[in-house]
Amino acid sequence: MAEILKGAPVAEALGEKMKRDVESLKDAGVTPTLAIVRVGEKGSDLAYEKGAVKRCESVGVAARRVTFPENVPQDELLAGIEALNAETGVHGVLILRPLPEHIDDETVRRTLAPKKDVDGITDGSLAAVMSGRGAGFYPCTAQACMEILDYYKIECKSARATVIGASLVVGLPTTVLLTNRFATVTNCHIFTKDVSTPARGAEILVSAAGKAGLVGKNHVSPGQIVIDVGINFTSEGKMVGDVSFDEVEPVVKAITPVPGGVGTVTTSVLVSHVVEAAVKSVTVADASVQE
Amino acid sequence: MAEILKGAPVAEALGEKMKRDVESLKDAGVTPTLAIVRVGEKGSDLAYEKGAVKRCESVGVAARRVTFPENVPQDELLAGIEALNAETGVHGVLILRPLPEHIDDETVRRTLAPKKDVDGITDGSLAAVMSGRGAGFYPCTAQACMEILDYYKIECKSARATVIGASLVVGLPTTVLLTNRFATVTNCHIFTKDVSTPARGAEILVSAAGKAGLVGKNHVSPGQIVIDVGINFTSEGKMVGDVSFDEVEPVVKAITPVPGGVGTVTTSVLVSHVVEAAVKSVTVADASVQE
DSSP: OOEEOOSHHHHHHHHHHHHHHHHHHHHTTOOOEEEEEEESOOHHHHHHHHHHHHHHHHTTOEEEEEEEOTTOOHHHHHHHHHHHHHOTTOOEEEEOSSOOTTSOHHHHHHHSOGGGOTTSOSHHHHHHHHHSOSSSOOOHHHHHHHHHHHHTTOOOTTOEEEEEOOOTTTHHHHHHHHHHTTOEEEEEOTTOSOOHHHHHHOSEEEEOSOOTTOBOGGGOOTTOEEEEOOOEEOTTOOEEOSBOHHHHTTTSSEEOOSSSSHHHHHHHHHHHHHHHHHHHHHHHHHHHHHO | OOEEOOSHHHHHHHHHHHHHHHHHHHHTTOOOEEEEEEESOOHHHHHHHHHHHHHHHHTTOEEEEEEEOTTOOHHHHHHHHHHHHHOTTOOEEEEOSSOOTTSOHHHHHHHSOGGGOTTOOSHHHHHHHHHSOSSSOOOHHHHHHHHHHHHTTOOOTTOEEEEEOOOTTTHHHHHHHHHHTTOEEEEEOTTOSOOHHHHHHOSEEEEOSOOTTOBOGGGOOTTOEEEEOOOEEOTTOOEEOSBOHHHHTTTSSEEOOSSSSHHHHHHHHHHHHHHHHHHHHHHHHHHHHHO
């Protein structure tokens, strides 16, 4: 029977660290603050916003909703983002996406200051994934996978890892982050002819394809660590991952559940980025004073 | 006997395209111009500079040497780069690196405007590797590998590819570029326990490790395409790649030689970026006029 790699203790550990940092920041007169930019009233946006606000408040981070009507002119939205870039009291900005069709997503991403890009959507953040340095933050879900591996003390160095999915939001950055942690990574995707061989051969298997039942017993082998990033819904409305849990769990060494796995950690990573951005802003301010 | 994938015809094809673009630009009154920034008088810098100037001139691109003394203060170098960023007559800037130790490489990279970063060193260029869009240019050697595959009509989509080497300059960007062309890529590096299995299993094998003799007959299999990015020198001063050519050539389907392979294409890619930057600058100027 596999060890179940629950997200909750990982999120809790991140939360404890955040609380300590938030205390220090408050002693310095700084309340780390996340601005959540929402255009319109989409249900999924409202749900994500609610979760983010709740997680912020649980660790003493302030969350501010910045809302625009569904038909906001692009210039007005950009001006709003620029104002948040300039406001020293705002440390992180989360823009709920996808945006309405009349808004150009790339222009929006380019407008946001990388140092406030706690969701990892700017070029500065993508470059940071490649180089491990610079402004910006790793995409939250990709980093959540790494946080789970770290928390459960799963060694990446020299491990064979296979990542299923090559999206810019999860699959590709997770592949690069694992490589930069010295794993030997194979990336599979929709054009891969044979996924099961590299999947079975991996010591760490990450599935971020967004397809229920994609990873079955033919894709796994004893001793594996399986990280299931998928969030899918069955026709009965049940939330499931990419992995056929009942088939896979008896075979592998450890597996993240869905729900209660990666998704549980992602929001904590987002909020930890806000705290980190606030810490950096204080450090930069201190350095300026000392000059 | 393997087909030898020479770089010269690839460079020539790139050159033909460039010449046509340069003609059009000259008709519009624009001479595409590369500024080469050199600090000090290092032999390897002078050699690279000479090659770049020669390649520029062969296709009608102007090359300007911008030199600083070895002990130039960092601020002065940064001011020089900022002046080149601002100068509309300069379309691309190549900074010869590594820089002297008193200069902070990251600060220099951040100072350069991504739209003039024809060598692919800025965050904007790294982000472009990940996303396939945005400002900046792919690192030249990584793109040279892709140009060779394209010229010789080697299909990347659904191909199994293995890249040996995870450097930010070649191995990692080549891995990501191949992934974004829908290859199924495994990246190996110094911490990979068994390189030969993924190397042998690949349809396209790219070695960018910088170690002579790394890829021998145990790393290859019939039908493979081998791209040898390595540039190493034997104790006798002979230039060799990562691949033991005499062992590997009889086994595989096709292989790039060293010298005369990837290296031959790299400078052409650099110059093609200058032309591309000049074309973009004209397009942007046109768009401004039309507004």
